[in-house]
Amino acid sequence: GGIITQTPKFLIGQEGQKLTLKCQQNFNHDTMYWYRQDSGKGLRLIYYSITENDLQKGDLSEGYDASREKKSSFSLTVTSAQKNEMAVFLCASSMFNSGNTLYFGEGSRLIVV
Amino acid sequence: AQSVTQPDARVTVSEGASLQLRCKYSYSATPYLFWYVQYPRQGLQLLLKYYSGDPVVQGVNSFEAEFSKSNSSFHLQKASVHWSDSAVYFCALSMFYNQGKLIFGQGTKLSIKP
Numbered sequence: 420g421g422i423i424t425q426t427p428k429f430l431i432g433q434e435g436q437k438l439t440l441k442c443q444q445n446f447n448h449d450t451m452y453w454y455r456q457d458s459g460k461g462l463r464l465i466y467y468s469i470t471e472n473d474l475q476k477g478d479l480s481e482g483y484d485a486s487r488e489k490k491s492s493f494s495l496t497v498t499s500a501q502k503n504e505m506a507v508f509l510c511a512s513s514m515f516n517s518g519n520t521l522y523f524g525e526g527s528r529l530i531v532v
Numbered sequence: 533a534q535s536v537t538q539p540d541a542r543v544t545v546s547e548g549a550s551l552q553l554r555c556k557y558s559y560s561a562t563p564y565l566f567w568y569v570q571y572p573r574q575g576l577q578l579l580l581k582y583y584s585g586d587p588v589v590q591g592v593n594s595f596e597a598e599f600s601k602s603n604s605s606f607h608l609q610k611a612s613v614h615w616s617d618s619a620v621y622f623c624a625l626s627m628f629y630n631q632g633k634l635i636f637g638q639g640t641k642l643s644i645k646p
Contacts (some may be wrong), residue, residue, distance in 0.1 A: 461536075523576040
């Protein structure tokens, strides 16, 4: 088995601040994802990466940057935190040709004060 | 545009009763369909998935789902629920086999009455 570790669990920042979430996986999966979860709105894809140094925009990429430094890690940066984007951010990974079976981390909650 | 709709934001059933959580999708071709479950303070876990073939798919913990192309639906069912089934359930759709660009529904929060 494997695990996806997201840090920090809670990220508190001020409006306008640049904030970074980190995700590590030891499944040796090719593809990694960042989803945003808002209450009552399901999950929306921010960025994904099919291999090291690859980045693909999702439906919600504006206001975010991402970085896939190595196969096992995928970072997400909120470029200028706003109070209306307080949400839970979920990292996930999948093996290529696995039929879209995603494995999720426990989430990181963003709080903007 | 492709979409997934879960019409029930909250469902409450008694322990031991049967359950159906509804999911409708919008996509012109045959989609790949999934049900995920999220327990409190945890990430999502895959319950089951449909790619092709038998429209009834079995998943973990005795859950099953039935794909209906004519109704554009993929409803989740369980014959007898347990208190530990309390969670949020998400239906999701993918247009591709190899890209995890899943489109999620809004989720249905399931509560079990003792």
